[in-house]
Amino acid sequence: MTAFDSLERLFSRLSALDDALGILSWDRDVMMPGGAAERRGSGVATLEGLRHELLVSPMTNEWLAKADAGGDPWREADLKEMRRLHARAVAVPGPLVEALSKACSRSEMAWRRARDADDFAALLPDLQVVLDLTRESAQAIGEALGLSPYDALLDGFDPGMRQAAIAPVFATLAHDLPPLLGQILERQASAPEVGMVGRAPFPVARQEALGRWMMERVGFDMTRGRLDVSAHPFCGGATSDVRITTRYDESDFLPAFLAVLHETGHALYEQGLPAAWQSQPVGRARGMTLHESQSLLIEMQVTRSRAFVDFAAPVMARFFDDGGDWSPETLYRHMTRVAPGFIRVDADEVTYPAHIITRYELETAMIGGNLALRDLPEAFNARIKDLLGLDVPDDRRGCLQDIHWPLGLWGYFPCYALGALTAAQLFEAAQKDNSGLMDAIRRGDFSPLTGWLHRTVHERASSASTIEIVEDATGRPPGAESYLAHVRKRYLED
Amino acid sequence: MTAFDSLERLFSRLSALDDALGILSWDRDVMMPGGAAERRGSGVATLEGLRHELLVSPMTNEWLAKADAGGDPWREADLKEMRRLHARAVAVPGPLVEALSKACSRSEMAWRRARDADDFAALLPDLQVVLDLTRESAQAIGEALGLSPYDALLDGFDPGMRQAAIAPVFATLAHDLPPLLGQILERQASAPEVGMVGRAPFPVARQEALGRWMMERVGFDMTRGRLDVSAHPFCGGATSDVRITTRYDESDFLPAFLAVLHETGHALYEQGLPAAWQSQPVGRARGMTLHESQSLLIEMQVTRSRAFVDFAAPVMARFFDDGGDWSPETLYRHMTRVAPGFIRVDADEVTYPAHIITRYELETAMIGGNLALRDLPEAFNARIKDLLGLDVPDDRRGCLQDIHWPLGLWGYFPCYALGALTAAQLFEAAQKDNSGLMDAIRRGDFSPLTGWLHRTVHERASSASTIEIVEDATGRPPGAESYLAHVRKRYLED
Numbered sequence: 001m002t003a004f005d006s007l008e009r010l011f012s013r014l015s016a017l018d019d020a021l022g023i024l025s026w027d028r029d030v031m032m033p034g035g036a037a038e039r040r041g042s043g044v045a046t047l048e049g050l051r052h053e054l055l056v057s058p059m060t061n062e063w064l065a066k067a068d069a070g071g072d073p074w075r076e077a078d079l080k081e082m083r084r085l086h087a088r089a090v091a092v093p094g095p096l097v098e099a100l101s102k103a104c105s106r107s108e109m110a111w112r113r114a115r116d117a118d119d120f121a122a123l124l125p126d127l128q129v130v131l132d133l134t135r136e137s138a139q140a141i142g143e144a145l146g147l148s149p150y151d152a153l154l155d156g157f158d159p160g161m162r163q164a165a166i167a168p169v170f171a172t173l174a175h176d177l178p179p180l181l182g183q184i185l186e187r188q189a190s191a192p193e194v195g196m197v198g199r200a201p202f203p204v205a206r207q208e209a210l211g212r213w214m215m216e217r218v219g220f221d222m223t224r225g226r227l228d229v230s231a232h233p234f235c236g237g238a239t240s241d242v243r244i245t246t247r248y249d250e251s252d253f254l255p256a257f258l259a260v261l262h263e264t265g266h267a268l269y270e271q272g273l274p275a276a277w278q279s280q281p282v283g284r285a286r287g288m289t290l291h292e293s294q295s296l297l298i299e300m301q302v303t304r305s306r307a308f309v310d311f312a313a314p315v316m317a318r319f320f321d322d323g324g325d326w327s328p329e330t331l332y333r334h335m336t337r338v339a340p341g342f343i344r345v346d347a348d349e350v351t352y353p354a355h356i357i358t359r360y361e362l363e364t365a366m367i368g369g370n371l372a373l374r375d376l377p378e379a380f381n382a383r384i385k386d387l388l389g390l391d392v393p394d395d396r397r398g399c400l401q402d403i404h405w406p407l408g409l410w411g412y413f414p415c416y417a418l419g420a421l422t423a424a425q426l427f428e429a430a431q432k433d434n435s436g437l438m439d440a441i442r443r444g445d446f447s448p449l450t451g452w453l454h455r456t457v458h459e460r461a462s463s464a465s466t467i468e469i470v471e472d473a474t475g476r477p478p479g480a481e482s483y484l485a486h487v488r489k490r491y492l493e494d
Numbered sequence: 495m496t497a498f499d500s501l502e503r504l505f506s507r508l509s510a511l512d513d514a515l516g517i518l519s520w521d522r523d524v525m526m527p528g529g530a531a532e533r534r535g536s537g538v539a540t541l542e543g544l545r546h547e548l549l550v551s552p553m554t555n556e557w558l559a560k561a562d563a564g565g566d567p568w569r570e571a572d573l574k575e576m577r578r579l580h581a582r583a584v585a586v587p588g589p590l591v592e593a594l595s596k597a598c599s600r601s602e603m604a605w606r607r608a609r610d611a612d613d614f615a616a617l618l619p620d621l622q623v624v625l626d627l628t629r630e631s632a633q634a635i636g637e638a639l640g641l642s643p644y645d646a647l648l649d650g651f652d653p654g655m656r657q658a659a660i661a662p663v664f665a666t667l668a669h670d671l672p673p674l675l676g677q678i679l680e681r682q683a684s685a686p687e688v689g690m691v692g693r694a695p696f697p698v699a700r701q702e703a704l705g706r707w708m709m710e711r712v713g714f715d716m717t718r719g720r721l722d723v724s725a726h727p728f729c730g731g732a733t734s735d736v737r738i739t740t741r742y743d744e745s746d747f748l749p750a751f752l753a754v755l756h757e758t759g760h761a762l763y764e765q766g767l768p769a770a771w772q773s774q775p776v777g778r779a780r781g782m783t784l785h786e787s788q789s790l791l792i793e794m795q796v797t798r799s800r801a802f803v804d805f806a807a808p809v810m811a812r813f814f815d816d817g818g819d820w821s822p823e824t825l826y827r828h829m830t831r832v833a834p835g836f837i838r839v840d841a842d843e844v845t846y847p848a849h850i851i852t853r854y855e856l857e858t859a860m861i862g863g864n865l866a867l868r869d870l871p872e873a874f875n876a877r878i879k880d881l882l883g884l885d886v887p888d889d890r891r892g893c894l895q896d897i898h899w900p901l902g903l904w905g906y907f908p909c910y911a912l913g914a915l916t917a918a919q920l921f922e923a924a925q926k927d928n929s930g931l932m933d934a935i936r937r938g939d940f941s942p943l944t945g946w947l948h949r950t951v952h953e954r955a956s957s958a959s960t961i962e963i964v965e966d967a968t969g970r971p972p973g974a975e976s977y978l979a980h981v982r983k984r985y986l987e988d
Contacts, residue, residue, distance in 0.1 A: 016540035019533070020514050023521055031525075035717035036735035039513070039772070043732070046510035050544070223529035238537070241530035278533070 003066035004075070007082055008280060010060060015279040017051045019238035026236045026243050030228045045101075052097070055089045074282055077463040081281035084145075084159060091144035092137050100133040104408040111406035118396040120377050127406055128373050134410050135367055150367045153411030158287035158418070160465030163364065165477065166414050169421065170360060172480045173353045178387055180484070181350055184338050184491045194333040198316065199324030202253040210253075210319040211246060211260035214312070218298065219450045220244075220264050221271050233259035235266035235295070239278045242270040253320070254334060258299055265298030266291055268450060272458030282462045288412065289466050289478070290457060292419025293426060300349045300420065301427040301486070302449070304335040306494070307442040315444075338491060340388040342397035349420065350487055354387035356417035359402070363410050422470055424483035426457070429474040497560035498569070501576055502774060504554060509773040511545045513732035520730045520737050524722045539595075546591070549583045568776055571957040575775035578639075578653060585638035586631050594627040598902040605900035612890040614871050621900055622867050628904050629861055644861045647905030652781035652912070654959030657858065659971065660908050663915065664854060666974045667847045672881055674978070675844055678832050678985045688827040692810065693818030696747035704747075704813040705740060705754035708806070712792065713944045714738075714758050715765050727753035729760035729789075733772045736764040747814070748828060752793055759792030760785055762944060766952030776956045782906065783960050783972070784951060786913025787920060794843045794914065795921040795980070796943070798829040800988070801936040809938075830984060834882040836891035843914065844981055848881035850911035853896070857904050916964055918977035920951070923968040 001009075021044065028040060054060075064083055069075035107126040114123035138149035145152060151162050212227055225237065230245040237243035244263035246256045269285055277283025285291055302308050309332045317326035338348050344355040362379055365371035371379060380399040381392040392398040404412055430452045431437050437448045456473035467477045474482075495503075515538065522534060548554075558577060563569035601620040608617035632643035639646060645656050706721055719731065724739040731737035738757035740750045763779055771777025779785050796802050803826045811820035832842050838849035856873055859865035865873060874893040875886040886892040898906055924946045925931050931942045950967035961971045968976075 013540050013544065016537040017544075019537045020518060020541060023518060024514060027517055027521065031720065033717055033719055033735060035715070036732070039732070039734040043510040043513045046507050047514060050507065050511075221529065223527055225527055226525065238530070238533070240533040241527060 002068070003063040004069055004079065006059070006063045007067055007079070010054065010063070011078075011082060011281055012279040014051055014054060015239070017047060017054075019241075021047055021051075022236055022238040023241070029230045029232075029234065029236075030243075030245060052089060055086060060086055074277065074463055078277070078280050078282035081159075081284075081462055085281055087144050088141055088156065091141045093140070096133065096137055096140070100130070100137055100408060103129045103133055104406070107406040107408075108403065111400070111403060115396055115400045118394045118400070120395045120400055123400070123406065124373060130406065130408055131366060131373060131410075134408055135369070138367060138410075150364050150411060153367065154414065155411075157409075157412050158289045158415050158466055159462070160467060161287070161289060161414075161418070165467065166360070166418065169478070169480050170353075170357050170414070170417070172484075173417070174357050174387065176480070176484055177350070177353060178389070180487060180492075181338070181340065181354075181388070184350060184487075185340075187492060188338060191333075194330055195325055197324065197331050197334050198253065198320050198326055199322040200252070201250040202320060202322075204248045204250060206319050207248050207250075207253050207256050210316060211257060213319070214257070214315070215244075215260055215264040215267075217444060218261070218264050218268070218446045220267055224271055225267060227260065233263055235263045235270065237270075239270075239273075242267045253316075258303065258335075261303045262295045262299035265295035268298070268453065269294040269458050272450075272454045273461050274459050277461060284462050286460070286462050286464075286466050286469060288415035289418040289422060290469065292416055293422035294453065294457065296349075296420050297423035297427050297453070301423050302441060302446075304332075304349075304490075305438070305441065306332060307438045309335060310442050311444045336490060340390055342384075342390060342392060343401060350491060351388060352420060353417045353483075354384070356413050357387060358383040359404075359413040360417070362399075363405070363413065367410060418478055421480055421483040422466075422478045424486040425470065425474050425476075425478060425481075426453070428482045428486070429456075496562070497557040498563055498573065500553070500557045501561055501573070504548065504557070505572075505576060505775055506773040508545060508548060509733070511541060511548075513735075515541055515545075516730055516732040517735070523724045523726075523728070523730075524737075524739060546583060549580060554580055568771065568957055572771070572774050572776035575653075575778075575956055579775055581638050582635055582650065585635045587634070590627065590631055590634070594624070594631055594902060597623045597627055598900070601900040601902075602897065605894070605897060609890055609894045612888045612894070614889045614894055617894070617900065618867055624900065624902055625860060625867060625904075628902055629863075632861060632904075644858050644905060647861065648908065649905075651903075651906050652783045652909050652960055653956070654961060655781070655783060655908075655912070659961065660854070660912065663972070663974050664847075664851050664908070664911070666978075667911070668851050668881065670974070670978055671844070671847060672883070674981060674986075675832070675834065675848075675882070678844060678981075679834075681986060682832060685827075688824055689819055691818070691825050691828050692747065692814050692820055693816040694746070695744040696814060696816075698742045698744060700813050701742050701744075701747050701750050704810060705751060707813070708751070708809070709738075709754055709758040709761075711938060712755070712758050712762070712940045714761055718765055719761060721754065727757055729757045729764065731764075733764075733767075736761045747810075752797065752829075755797045756789045756793035759789035762792070762947065763788040763952050766944075766948045767955050768953050771955060778956050780954075780956050780958075780960050780963060782909035783912040783916060784963065786910055787916035788947065788951065790843075790914050791917035791921050791947070795917050796935060796940075798826075798843075798984075799932070799935065800826060801932045803829060804936050805938045832985060834884055836878075836884060836886060837895060844985060845882060846914060847911045848878070850907050851881060852877040853898075853907040854911070856893075857899070857907060861904060912972055915974055915977040916960075916972045918980040919964065919968050919970075919972060919975075920947070922976045922980070923950075 024040070024044060032040060064086060067079055069079040103126070107123070107130045110123050110126040114120060134153070135149060138152045141147070142149045142152035145155065147155060148163065154161050154163065215227065216222055224240050225242040225244070228243065228245045229247055231247065233244070233246045235242065235244045244260070244267050246259040246263065248256045269291060273283055273285060309328045313326050313328040313331045316331070338350045340351050341347060344352070347355055358380060361383065362371060362376060366373065366376070377395050377399050384390055384392050384398070430449055433452060434448045440446070440448045457469060460469050464472070470478045518534070518538060526534060558580060561573055563573040597620070601617070601624045604617050604620040608614060628647070629643060632646045635641070636643045636646035639649065641649060642657065648655050648657065709721065710716055718734050719736040719738070722737065722739045723741055725741065727738070727740045729736065729738045738754070738761050740753040740757065742750045763785060767777055767779060800822070803822045807820050807822040807825045832844045834845045835841060838846070841849055852874060855877065856865060856870065860867065860870070871889050871893050878884055878886050878892070924943055927946060928942045934940070934942045951963060954963050958966070964972045
């Protein structure tokens, strides 16, 4: 067995562990009885420890030193990914990994209490430990990979993405969006009032049947996945077994419907990864930016388009059969309402980037040592005021709303906004490459779009960087132009 | 860290893997989409391979050689279990394990086709490979543990159980049961006809609500378990997360109800294992005989008793609310109907042992080299004729009906019958120790019974052998007396 074969075998075993962990994680959020939480937690920690030990074993070093991928581009890319994953894993000393993991557990619990009590000071000590250890860990990874500490964190969520690429894009957004938002709100205020879509209550069974029908229509393969219910919608599971969730509210069907479409975008990416490489690092999804681009492309670009609404409104009318108003116009107005708000996860596509820019600017400052944690609430509220014109009334609706920092997920936020921009850019390119694409969507035929995404994004997996994949698909690296053009067109011209 | 501490840590990691495998197995049968089967299969094989490697690593040998449990009986018993599990794992050479595993996969598929086509000859070549490799493996384990090949197999399912203990018990049954069955059938034939219980259809939602209510009433802890649906009822899951299943038929509620009670018996055992030892070998259920005794004690001894029926019939009437006949007498007659049949899993408690004795005699002969596979159908049918007076019409209803042999589970069958006998013996002792036990059951109070089972069986886990546990609880080793007395009392005197 060559060194490369040995590495393939090792990473194939790690992939089996990842799949097991994926199903266990889905199970925890969808199926697990509450009393099993503690035991499950320590079981998962054991599996993750085993995974880490396998990856950093002395043999891996030896194989990586000797491995020859033989010039085949996918094998070369696979080897590159192996080296990257190994370098990240060995960069952080075991005791630091463990200390950070424990600090995050404590801080997550403290965050739940602090958020409920609207008491940032109560979170401060635990969050400070997480920040300190995260900076230490980022420093170590950065030194190993030749990256700045923040880029080292970013690279963990979107390999190859760098602050230098993000900064100018976010600066453009921060400059252009506030005036654009003003124009949109003005235009929206002058439009006639819009009535309800359909007629509440919307029975859960019908919402579920509609969601299931629509996700299959868009291209979700039910023989290799599931739809279930959880407190927060997500896409998880394992290779060949992609599981999405939503949550239902009988007074409004739209949140569950849009969550299903959003998660279907993630799922199409996972289900479209090349089967031949499914147990290798190169066969995995590229990163959070492209992942988010796929979910937002379906949820924001497609589902809220006039073409989709023309197709979907009569389908919904048939599923709910409640004699309500299911006109495409009413549905479209609901799907494209813009309203600045405090909560990131409830934001529309126009105001969403402001939430991310705020967090990005603050987390780079905190990781760089230029913002003390105790000054976070004030800085947070000031930036929300600048970008959205809102006065944050309390930290619960301010810097305490997200779980990311208490959970140690620093460097994750920018992927959400980059994903939104990339979604617009990919969708624009897909339409350029296929002039009949929107007409097909209006007929409920998603294959021209999903076929294009499959070729340009899904089946490339991790064989190239996010920037390369976007460049190859659209002719330029991820930027703000397509997104801004899309927002102007949908909200000021249409 | 002492050698014993290192072993505890190793087995705790193995236990985390076992729990992961338990949830994955439950998931496969209850949740997994069909298209994930192949990938899941290879993922599980990888985890099992990792598990095996951890167990047989050279360090384990060293630790076992040096380990000192310090005289504490539980730690001593734990070390004994560790040695047993390790000895079994190292006894069979890797290539033989792999060959047997592959042969079983092939033979399982061949069995499905052969059973559907009623074609034993089509299964013969693949089953012969499984038998040959099983004999080779049994020989190797037997040599390592100082056991005969058949005892080596038996010991894998019920540690400490030996053919020498089973043979006289089964001989008694084979001698006493056929005439007893004759008397019972005669008595039953002279009883008046019995009408339907309730009124079909029995809606699945109501069947499920009844099952859930009853399992909780009997003692199932829903905060540490679940009830779901699968093609074949089972009890699985993980430590602190015990999951049972049933299947529903709207034309008859009894099979699903009895399956829920049966699996609840298994679940009470699992949920009652000592929490302090939950990740150690000594903390696991003792074996299949005691496990089956717990399920059959609930399903056969309790659920089909007059006391339980008096309690349950009005509960059922309330859940189904269909105006049908829910008198305890009608229900009791249905729950205690005896009818010799061809299919083991459908057999009542009187005819069940005959199915097992047949299989036990034949599998000991095959493992011992005294019966050729090609002669199996004839031998099988002859024994069914002796014991049940039935002429087996085809192999599908004969030696092709069970998956056990094609799957390599030789030595498993006797545990079913031993479990039935032990159930009777334990239930008799529980009533002797607690004279108010049946009255409590008639009031729907199961705590005197479950408390007794908890003390005598559940919380002893694997700290003693099956025979020791049964002796301590009942004053004698597992035998046929209590079971035969129970059958006479219920079916000839009551």
